[in-house]
Amino acid sequence: MIQVFWRRRRSSITNCLEWPSRVAVRRQAIGSRSLRFESLEDRRVLAAVPTGFTESIIASNLTSPIAMTAEPSGHRMWVAFQDGRLGVIEHDAMQSQAVYTLPCDGSGERGFQGITLDPDFENNGYIYVYYTAAAPSSHNRLSRLTVDPTTQNTILAGSEVVLLDLPLFSQLPTNQAPIWHMGGAIHFLQDGTIAIQIGDHLNNSIVQNNNSPLGKVLRVNADGTPRTDNPFYNPADTNPAGGNDWNGNAPGDIDWIDYVWASGLRNPFSGDVDPVTGRYFVNDVGEGSWEEINEATTAGRNFGWPTTEGAFNPATFPNFTNPVLAYSHSEDSAITGGAFYSGALAQFPAAYQGVYFYSQFTSGNIKYINPASPGTAVTFATGAEYPMNLEVAADGSLYYIARGAGAGGAPGIGTGTIRKIQYAANIAPHISQQPVDLLVSVGFDAQFTVSAAGTTPLSYQWQRHNGVEFVNVPGATAATFTLSNVSMADNGAQLRVVVTNLIGTAVSDVATLSVTTDTPPTPTILTPFVETKYAAGNTISFSAAATDIEDGTLGGAAMTWQVDFHHDTHSHPFMAPLTGVAAGSFVIPTIGETSANVWYRITLSVVDSAGLKTTISRDVHPVTSNFNVLTSFGSGQILVDGQPHSAPLTTTGVVNIERTLTAPGTQLTPSGELATFVRWLDGETHNTRTISTPASDKAYIAVYANASDSLAFLSDLPVSNEPPPNGWGPIERDTSNGEAAAGDGVPMAIEGVGYAKGLGVHANSDVQYQLGGSFERFIADMGVDDETGAGGSVSFQVYGDGVLLFNSGTMTGSSANQKVDVSVVGVQVLRLVVNNAGDGDGLDHANWANARLIGDQTGNQIYVNFQTAAATVPTGYLADAGLVYANRGNGQSYGWSVSHADVARDRDVNADQRLDTLNQFHVGATWELALPNGVYAVTMSIGDPSFTSTHTLNAEGVSFWDNLTLNANQFRQRTMLVAVVDGRLTLDQGNGPKRGARPNYIEVIPTATPVAFPLALGDFNADAHVDGADFLQWQRGYGATNAAHSQGDGDEDGDVDRADLTVWQASFATTYPAATAATATTLEVSSATALAASLLTAEEMMLAEGLGQTPFRLTTLGLPSLFASAIRQPSLLRAQRIDQALRTVAASARHAAVDVDWPSADDGEFFASASAANARDKAVGRLGFGRFNCELSDESAPSIDSL
Structure with missing residues (x-):
């Protein structure tokens, strides 16, 4: 172990921000010198930047700087510290004290997260801040502060105005004590609104729910109210008590969905708005595989988390937006800063104009992309010490925070710096961080370091004073010089370094080495033991003993503990520094990071009376196990923690960590059969479940049933009298009859209603099917196809084993369509006949529209018409007048997630009352009908008699239509098999717009219980x-x-x-x-x-x-x-x-x-x-x-x- 003890002269660093309450240093006089120990982390090394650029350190010895923003004047920069302090840099010099402190909870990754200036800052002095407020209990908050116009560098006392409080962590539906994934960056968009980037708070199961603010970009006015042109804003929404207002709002209040600008984000820690083009990039820190730069310039975009991460096939996720740039963790990870280099910035060469810089926390790289062609990233700087929060100043300089240690508030006390990168072709070297005096024990190494800036390349030569003059030390030609195994003969040695480039030379201050026979303390971590492993929920106790040759036994007063949570290549704070105790404990949470590549590091620092410090650590690794998630048919898809995976899936996790498993309600088998979820093998009936990672290997099997025989469309079945007689050309499947040639039909329609399935025939026709007694009901709509205009006259008959089951009577091209719904229980041969009604067969184009067979029925069918409260209810239907979900008193419970009475319509245009009425989806709303779990044949009709409309409509995740546009008085009907797995049939329109999908009616027919x-x-x-x-x-x-x-x-x-x-x-x-x-x-x-x-x-x-x-x-x-x-x-x-x-x-x-x-x-x-x-x-x-x-x-x- 190398122990280094430093003594710093007062002139060695001019821009130093020290917080006495957080930094305690003991000093001991040796001779006439005042000496103190300084850690290795205090010696900062500059990043490597391209030729012609220089980097300098503007401020150092900072603890947990996290964000900053530059004034338009170029003279001042405001710096946010995670524990709530607000600092100021003026003319590249950090003020020695904080100018304001927010009432902040800075534990974990909570705390002061975001800062931005009002666009009219020079006149109103407004600073907007986003932080974790500690009272009444921890939650995130947007506030506004006002700069004192007299001093221009302090905050007016009492000026904080709270603009928006997010839900208390304790009110979140899951993980009610999140310490990570806060997000927190805030930006003014070009229209004067504020974008707030909010992480998932380790609650990724509700990120795709727009009624939650988590995993979103919220867009608000400068006063904190939601913009009325937000994509999902709807002031008419009134959520019921116990509905989706889990944030605590009263019914009828503005809901979180009204604030949402973008969604599907994990930890959007940073980003920027291009001051020229207005493009808005959001950097999203990824989980195990990918980092993303997303563009949120356009309203309503969904970036896919947790369903997908990284680039994807748009055909697979048509409602999600691909990243501008996605890159693998094998390349870089933890994207923590972003800045557009645009506008009136003339400092950097022209090649950098308009680029987007971004920083990588774990690798120390700063890269950039050209937003016009973002596929290729270029490395700009390397070796930056945990860089984050890039900021471009008015003079074109690029500033960034170098955290100097891992994430969060706990690691790296005093290790943070603020760096400045400039461009100039010919700059002589200058010393940005001087070598400092050292105090070192006999037998240890002394390491001197200098930081210099100037046009590269720079060369270094260390010199030592020989009593007469400074002479070169052979081989000491790097920025760091180590004097090994010092002895008392080295006491008082004086060293300096000469830095040169092609333009000039800079000579550093002299640093003096003091050697002492005093030795550093020797600590020992007693517990946890070296091989201790943990499971989630365990209590980990820590304790230590320490001795010092000069001081003897050292107690808890000399000790400082710190616990960090490590994940893959980066770390998160877990327990803030705890000073003055020799023992303690902490509890491993059961909710949080689900990766198995994690561990906790317990760090102990002990300081003796001479100020000499020794730091040791112990890692505690988890107990892990495998669990398998699979389907009963051996393949398909399973969601784990909200992310889709191919089944079977073997997952390794930390024992007792909670995981969420979801089996889709329906999916196709490799052979094309429709599989519907029945239950989990162990008896759990809900398709989404939470498990604790088991202590031993275990399988979770989603049992599926084959529902393919529950619904059959006649157009998909072979006829038994091939070829069936037909009056003009062959019969057509899923189109109208057309003309004489095969395949010449058009999409079938009857009285403006379009159908995706059915048989197009021409009188006289006779189509027969062998049923074998396998079905219970035959259902179809019938009529003359609209391609004939008002022409044609036909009659439809249905026979079962030669017995007439239905006769339509004469129907013409101007007749309303009829519906047949007859029992076919036990029927072996089904026969569908169309006759010419006795007046010849001209234009007798007939449709058996949506003709379908239903398997054994297990319950009553339910028909619901969407209409106004005053409208006539069609015979056989129940009325839905846009009310919130409740027991309707008619034997059924159904309704909307928010009131839709305001958008229910009765147009008085169409003669079919079912088609004349409709409702119109509000953004993010759902309609539900209580049903026993099972498989149902669901028929939907959409369209508006009076207006053009665009429809996206899903039932339990089954897509009926996607972005289908219909003209006025044009309709579509479709039947699909839908599995209900949670006791309710749910309709939604995905990310559809306000007044998007417009359903007319829904018909629900239960089918036979499918065979597993x-x-x-x-x-x-x-x-x-x-x-x-x-x-x-x-x-x-x-x-x-x-x-x-x-x-x-x-x-x-x-x-x-x-x-x-x-x-x-x-x-x-x-x-x-x-x-x-x-x-x-x-x-x-x-x-x-x-x-x-x-x-x-x-x-x-x-x-x-x-x-x-x-x-x-x-x-x-x-x-x-x-x-x-x-x-x-x-x-x-x-x-x-x-x-x-x-x-x-x-x-x-x-x-x-x-x-x-x-x-x-x-x-x-x-x-x-x-x-x-x-x-x-x-x-x-x-x-x-x-x-x-x-x-x-x-x-x-x-x-x-x-x-």
């Missing part, structure tokens, strides 16, 4: 391994009915039988494809018959045929071994015959030259010995009750005698 997909995994005990233990689970459940998967029902048919063993075998073969040895496993079967039935194909098992007094045979099958291990041993079989029960034990392996010997039975019978080659099919005579022996051996292992 056979589980593709034989993991019956759900430990994430398919092994012998699962075989035993199956064996114990063999023969059970109404059984669960945990009993061995692998195919989910309710019975535990041989088919389930096949499921296990297939999964086992995938898990252990090349097993060659085994561990002992006990197998129990109730009878020899069951044994024969269940073990017929099992490897290395015994096969029994017969029972009781008849002969049966015992066989060892020469197939690959079931149970794998590295132990090479002969196969071991044991059979017992006790009270008519046959029990077996099988252990291990099949390999060459195993000898099998059946020496005797306890009733005296003898069985001849034979090799494995000729004894696999050994006939065994009549056995009495009792036991028999089997011996197996080979050349490589001793024989095994088994009873």
